[in-house]
Each structure stands twice: as C-alpha cells, then as structure tokens.
Amino acid sequence: MNALRRNVLKxxxxxxxxxxxxxxxxxxxxxxxAAAPRSAFEAKSxxxxxxxxxxxAPADSKDISIKAPDIAENGAVVPVEVTSGIAGTSMxxxxxxxxxxxxxxxxxxxxxxxxxxxxxxxxGQTSLIRAVVTAGGKSYTAAKEVKVTIGGCGG
Amino acid sequence: xxQQIITKLxxxxxxxGIALGAVTVQASPESDRQEFIKYYKEKYPxxxxxxxxxxxxxxxxxxxxxxxAIMEFPPFEADIEKGRKMWETPFKNGKTYASxxxxxxxxxxxxxPMFDEAKGKVVTLQDAINDCRTAxxxxxxxxxxxxxxxxxxxxxxxxxxxxxxxxxxxGPKATAAYEDGKKTFxxxxxxxxxxxxxxxxxxxxxxxxxxxxxxxxxxxxxxxVFRGGDxxxxxxxxxxxxxxxxxxxxxxxxxxxxxxxxYFHSALSNGMPMKASVFRK
Amino acid sequence: xxxxxxxxxxxxxxxxxxxxxxxxxxETGLRKDAKxxxxxxxxxITEVNASVNGAKVLQAGMSGGVSKNPYLxxxxxxxxxxxxxxxxxxxNKGDKNSAEAAIG
Numbered sequence: 001m002n003a004l005r006r007n008v009l010k011x012x013x014x015x016x017x018x019x020x021x022x023x024x025x026x027x028x029x030x031x032x033x034a035a036a037p038r039s040a041f042e043a044k045s046x047x048x049x050x051x052x053x054x055x056x057a058p059a060d061s062k063d064i065s066i067k068a069p070d071i072a073e074n075g076a077v078v079p080v081e082v083t084s085g086i087a088g089t090s091m092x093x094x095x096x097x098x099x100x101x102x103x104x105x106x107x108x109x110x111x112x113x114x115x116x117x118x119x120x121x122x123x124g125q126t127s128l129i130r131a132v133v134t135a136g137g138k139s140y141t142a143a144k145e146v147k148v149t150i151g152g153c154g155g
Numbered sequence: 156x157x158q159q160i161i162t163k164l165x166x167x168x169x170x171x172g173i174a175l176g177a178v179t180v181q182a183s184p185e186s187d188r189q190e191f192i193k194y195y196k197e198k199y200p201x202x203x204x205x206x207x208x209x210x211x212x213x214x215x216x217x218x219x220x221x222x223x224a225i226m227e228f229p230p231f232e233a234d235i236e237k238g239r240k241m242w243e244t245p246f247k248n249g250k251t252y253a254s255x256x257x258x259x260x261x262x263x264x265x266x267x268p269m270f271d272e273a274k275g276k277v278v279t280l281q282d283a284i285n286d287c288r289t290a291x292x293x294x295x296x297x298x299x300x301x302x303x304x305x306x307x308x309x310x311x312x313x314x315x316x317x318x319x320x321x322x323x324x325x326g327p328k329a330t331a332a333y334e335d336g337k338k339t340f341x342x343x344x345x346x347x348x349x350x351x352x353x354x355x356x357x358x359x360x361x362x363x364x365x366x367x368x369x370x371x372x373x374x375x376x377x378x379x380v381f382r383g384g385d386x387x388x389x390x391x392x393x394x395x396x397x398x399x400x401x402x403x404x405x406x407x408x409x410x411x412x413x414x415x416x417x418y419f420h421s422a423l424s425n426g427m428p429m430k431a432s433v434f435r436k
Numbered sequence: 437x438x439x440x441x442x443x444x445x446x447x448x449x450x451x452x453x454x455x456x457x458x459x460x461x462x463e464t465g466l467r468k469d470a471k472x473x474x475x476x477x478x479x480x481i482t483e484v485n486a487s488v489n490g491a492k493v494l495q496a497g498m499s500g501g502v503s504k505n506p507y508l509x510x511x512x513x514x515x516x517x518x519x520x521x522x523x524x525x526x527x528n529k530g531d532k533n534s535a536e537a538a539i540g
Binding site: 069070071072073074076077078079081118120149150 | 217218220221222224225230365382383384385435436
C-alpha cells in the first residue's frame with residue numbers, strides 16, 4: 001500500500017472505465033505491439049523508460065498484481081510474477097526503479113497469451129518494482145517495494 | 156581436559172540438555188538428536204520438524220516462497236547436467252562410478268559420512284568418490300574443488316533424493332570421531348568467539364543483522380547448494396565460510412576436523428529426507 | 437555454442453502453462469571482474485520470441501537486468517495438448533538459440 005501511495009506516476013483518471021469498455025468490446029484490444037525500442041532499455045530513469053516505451057502517463061490500477069518478495073533472498077535472482085486482470089492486456093513491462101537501467105523486460109502478448117508473466121530479475125538495491133501494462137491502447141501501472149539486503153548465510 | 160572445555164564452552168547455552176549430557180555420560184547420537192529437536196520444539200512449537208530441511212526458510216514464508224519459485228525451474232540445471240555427464244563418463248579403464256560405489260551410487264548419500272573401521276576414520280561421500288577414482292587409476296579430485304567434486308556431487312547426490320539420512324555411530328572409535336565433531340560444533344572459536352552452536356542452536360530462528368539463522372537439525376540433507384542460484388557451495392565449503400565469518404582460521408576441507416564435524420552434524424539430521432541440489436540465498 | 441534451453445509446457449484447464457529456462461550469462465556490462473578490475477563486457481539476451489503451433493504468442497525485450505540463466509513463465513489460452521511450443525532468443529552479440537517442446 002505504501003508503495004502504491006508513493007507512486008509518483010499519477011496517471012489519467014477513469015482507468016476502470018476504460019477496462020470496462022474493453023471488456024464490453026467497445027474498444028478492441030490492440031494486437032501485439034512490437035517490443036519496446038532499445039532506447040527504453042538504455043534509459044537511466046523511470047520517466048525516460050516510460051517515454052521511450054510510449055507509456056508516459058500510465059494510470060494506477062488495482063487490477064495488476066505483482067508477486068514479488070518483501071525482502072529479496074538474493075538481489076541477483078528476485079522472482080517476479082505479474083498478473084494483469086485488465087481485459088485485452090497486450091503488454092507487460094517490468095521496471096526495477098533504482099537499477100542503473102530500470103527497464104528489465106517487456107513482454108508483448110498475442111494469440112491467446114494471458115495477462116501473466118513470471119521471471120527473475122536482478123536488483124542492485126531496495127526499490128520499487130513497477131509493472132506497466134498496456135491494454136486497448138491505454139497504459140496502466142502498479143508497484144511493489146522489494147527490499148534488498150547485502151550478505152547472506154545460505155545455510 | 157575435554158570436560159573442562161565443553162563445560163566452559165557450553166555455559167550460556169542454557170536449557171540445552173545436551174550440554175549437561177556431554178559432560179556427565181557420553182550421550183548417544185540418537186539422544187543428542189532428540190535433545191536438539193526438543194530444544195528447538197520448545198522454542199518454536201509452530202515449526203514442523205519436517206520443515207527443518209529448509210533451514211532458515213522454515214522460519215520465513217517470504218523466503219520460502221522465493222525458494223519455491225526458484226526451485227520450480229532452478230537456474231543451475233545446466234550445472235547438474237554437467238555433473239551427470241561427469242558421472243556417466245567412464246574412467247580410462249572403462250569402469251564407472253556406478254560400478255564401484257555401493258548400490259550403483261543410488262540412495263547411498265544418506266549413509267555418509269560413515270565410520271570406516273578398516274581405515275579407522277570417518278569417510279565422507281567425497282572420500283568414497285575419490286577412493287573409487289584412485290581404485291580405477293584416476294587421480295583423486297580435490298574435495299574443495301567446486302568445478303570437479305562440487306559439480307559431480309551436485310548431480311550424484313540427486314540420486315539419493317528422498318533417502319532418509321542414516322548416519323551410524325557404532326563402536327568406540329566411531330563414537331570418538333562423533334564426539335570430536337561434537338566438540339568442534341560446541342567450541343567457541345575465532346575473533347568473534349562463536350561456536351557453531353552459538354548461531355545454529357542458541358540463535359536459530361533469530362536474526363543476526365539481516366540474517367535469519369537456521370537450526371542445526373536438517374542442515375546436512377540438502378547439499379550442495381547453489382547460492383544466488385549460481386554459486387555452487389558444498390557442505391564443507393559452507394563450514395569454511397562459517398569459520399571465516401566468526402574470524403577463525405578454517406581447518407582443511409577433507410581433513411579430520413571437518414570430516415568429524417560433518418559426521419556429528421549429519422547425524423543430527425538422521426531420519427530426514429535427502430534433497431540435492433537446492434537454492435539458497 | 438549456446439547451451440540448451442529447457443521448456444516445460446503443461447495444460448492446466450484450457451490454459452497452457454509454459455515455463456522456459458534459458459542458459460545465458462546475462463552480463464549487464466556494468467559488473468567489474470573481481471580479479472582484473474575490468475568491466476565485464478555486456479552480454480545479454482535482447483529478444484525472446486515464443487509461438488504455439490507457429491502462431492506468435494509472446495515477444496519479449498530484455499536488458500541485462502534479467503537474472504543469469506533467465507527464467508520465463510507465461511500462459512496461453514486455447515492451446516491444446518500436443519501443440520508445439522517454440523521459443524527462441526537473440527542476444528546483443530547476435531548469438532541465437534531456439535528450442536521446442538510439445539505441450540504435455
């Protein structure tokens with residue numbers, strides 16, 4: 001919740017309305033988009049990542065759930081699972097906000113692929129993990145904080 | 156002398172019956188194990204004994220969920236595969252590990268370390284593998300070499316998954332080796348003046364700074380581990396890390412001190428299922 | 437050159453659950469070699485494509501921020517048992533790898 005509250009990327013209002021419109025078939029979900037340009041992967045700030053992905057002002061959404069640890073066992077391998085309940089989800093991107101290059105991966109979904117991806121990411125330090133979802137030409141976002149500690153006994 | 160040491164070292168490990176047991180009569184490994192379990196159970200009644208194989212993960216659902224997510228498709232599968240190739244590659248004389256180890260090398264890891272009466276010392280699984288190599292005209296691997304012995308056992312131990320740890324301590328010599336391992340476990344050492352027991356008995360389930368400490372029971376069944384999903388660490392390799400962390404000079408891997416420690420430490424996990432190789436932080 | 441990729445695909449109801457493990461160092465280019473002190477050159481997968489029976493279901497872009505030996509899980513509705521899943525990747529040096537599996 002704190003993570004969400006601290007979300008600085010306040011997007012357009014009415015996200016729910018859009019989701020409903022998509023669900024009702026009023027808006028056609030866009031077909032698979034091309035992967036984000038490499039410039040988005042090279043961007044050094046979250047703002048630049050979003051601009052380069054063409055999702056500059058994503059709306060906060062409660063329909064995106066991020067399954068990630070509260071405290072990472074090891075910052076080199078942090079399991080992250082994103083599920084989007086937004087109808088017509090065509091893209092899910094994962095951003096580790098404080099990584100040197102925050103955009104970790106984007107997943108463009110088509111042909112029956114569900115609004116779900118699971119992967120493992122590197123995190124240099126404690127930071128928000130942000131998911132950005134595109135559906136029906138709109139973008140949505142949610143975030144969760146993951147703490148990264150140094151050391152480990154590994155017993 | 157020995158009594159003195161143990162009495163001195165164990166002061167402060169109040170409530171652990173084994174401390175008293177060790178100085179009065181020589182407790183049997185089984186009663187030692189029961190004492191450890193009783194101690195942990197009283198401290199952590201909600202943690203199931205079978206979950207002790209997960210170590211510190213048993214105390215923290217968030218950590219365990221990450222373990223489960225990673226173990227679903229472990230990133231170190233390619234290393235296990237390398238170990239399988241090593242295991243299956245015949246020696247120059249055409250024989251294989253399977254042909255010289257008991258039961259083809261399957262479901263045997265839980266019997267090690269074992270006390271070899273003929274040799275008069277503790278033999279670890281690594282030693283048995285090296286005996287197998289030298290008997291077939293191959294050079295022994297360095298037990299601390301992760302690229303050879305580490306990778307080989309990362310696969311070989313999977314052949315014993317599910318086997319229950321079954322360390323036998325029979326006869327005076329075996330008992331002496333076991334007691335020697337116990338002494339190492341309870342002896343304070345290093346600049347920090349910690350014993351193995353300081354962390355893994357007294358502080359099991361507590362945090363040392365950010366680190367949640369695992370209990371000693373269940374420790375020995377899941378090696379080697381891949382730390383961070385990548386860095387292969389065997390049990391004695393981990394012991395070496397523990398010695399260094401308390402700022403002590405580690406004894407040699409594969410030497411008597413380490414082997415006897417592994418003997419004692421493994422017996423504490425008797426009856427628990429073997430599982431190789433696993434993820435740890 | 438590249439080591440094999442592993443794919444597990446199973447049906448869960450009417451959804452195929454696909455799990456992929458790629459073998460790749462995923463060097464960010466920002467890490468220093470502990471011995472030499474030199475930066476380890478960037479070497480990571482930049483793109484992953486997946487299809488079911490020839491129809492594209494996923495196209496992913498990646499940075500070096502994905503963990504070594506990348507894991508990828510996704511779900512495909514409408515796939516059937518026996519369908520072929522093909523997954524391929526390309527890295528920043530132009531290396532490629534591809535693997536396929538039948539949905540079980």
